[in-house]
Amino acid sequence: MTLRIGIIHNNEQKSLDVFQRLVPLIEKKAGIKLVERDPELVITIGGDGTLLSAFHRYNHKLSDVLFLGVHTGHLGFYTDWRDYELEELTDSLCRNRGKSVSYPLLDVVVNFSDGRSKHFLALNESTIRKGSRTMVADVYIKEERLERFRGDGLSVSTPTGSTAYNKSVGGAVLHPSISALQLAEIASLNNRVFRTLGSPAIIGNQEWIEVKLRSQGNHMITVDQLDVSGPEISSVKYKIAEERIHFASYRHMHFWHRVKDAFIRED
The missing domain is CATH 3.40.50.10330 (Probable inorganic polyphosphate/atp-NAD kinase; domain 1)
Known part of the structure; x- marks a missing residue:
């Protein structure tokens, strides 16, 4: 054959x-x-x-x-x-x-204020930023609000992507046999007024992360090498994808x- x-x-x-x-x-x-x-x-x-x-x-x-x-x-x-x-x-x-050997992927859904949505798969990671301004967002794990984040942005990575940008912002290195995603903060504001978890969080494959944006203006979402930006982005949802990448x-x-x-x- x-x-x-x-x-x-x-x-x-x-x-x-x-x-x-x-x-x-x-x-x-x-x-x-x-x-x-x-x-x-x-x-x-x-x-x-x-x-x-x-x-x-x-x-x-x-x-x-x-x-x-x-x-x-x-x-x-x-x-x-x-x-x-x-x-x-x-x-x-x-x-x-x-x-072959297979690795987990990240399922990314970007939602817009007019009801539209865009779906992506990421091999490494996805980030959310707001240019040079402070980003404000409510971070949910499943239906539970974890925190109101204030800072430069957030990174969500796969296990294989944990060695990429995630590592540079203080995230842990995960073995790809662990079917999980990782949430890492990018320069969060932590003082007497504003508090966040302040450390990376490992989220299992039965849970998901939703980031609801509260700051006004233009936000940029990266999905590996791809960019999505605009003032109309309302939230981003992350979970472990049903699909996997297979390496020979x-x-x-x-x-x-x-x-x-x-x-x-x-x-």
Whole structure:
């Protein structure tokens, strides 16, 4: 049975060189076909940003697509293969078909004051900000109001996204086997008048977060690399998505090895 493979790369010269070397290696393998539409396996060449772009391109058919990343940048948290391992990679495509590991995703619904809503999936995180002004929002966990937040903004991340922006604002690193989302505050105001939880919160997959905006003016929502903004945004709802992303586990790196390699690497 022929394996249909699509390749997505960034425009850095190193990635273009890897693409030129990878294509003939794949084309000479029996049972593998390069396609531009309806791939079963998507190989990304670049870094985590390239893989995020591929995820958003194919997030409408996540149950039918596996992802695999070739790392050519400075940090590849989602990429298992290096640019000098292409022959080993193509050999693995033939030997280890069908094996995969899946990670949780974030379901994001942005609601507008006129009744409209927009739905997104995030692999890493979503943030809410209000430009250079203080954002005011009521934060609900399920139906219970947790706090009235005042500060720069809020970040909601997946377990794999916990190592991205979430970590930089003081969030915890979560193993992706934990089906949960994480709420982290971005520069909250805490004094005798205004109080917030002041620490990250881990929310289980049977609960959800709703952020109801109380400040006036333009708010910006990010969903991974995507932006949604406008004064008419009224609330944002987050939960663990029913969909999951599936990575081809021809050689899937241990999560804590990734963490160590990315943040602690010992020379």
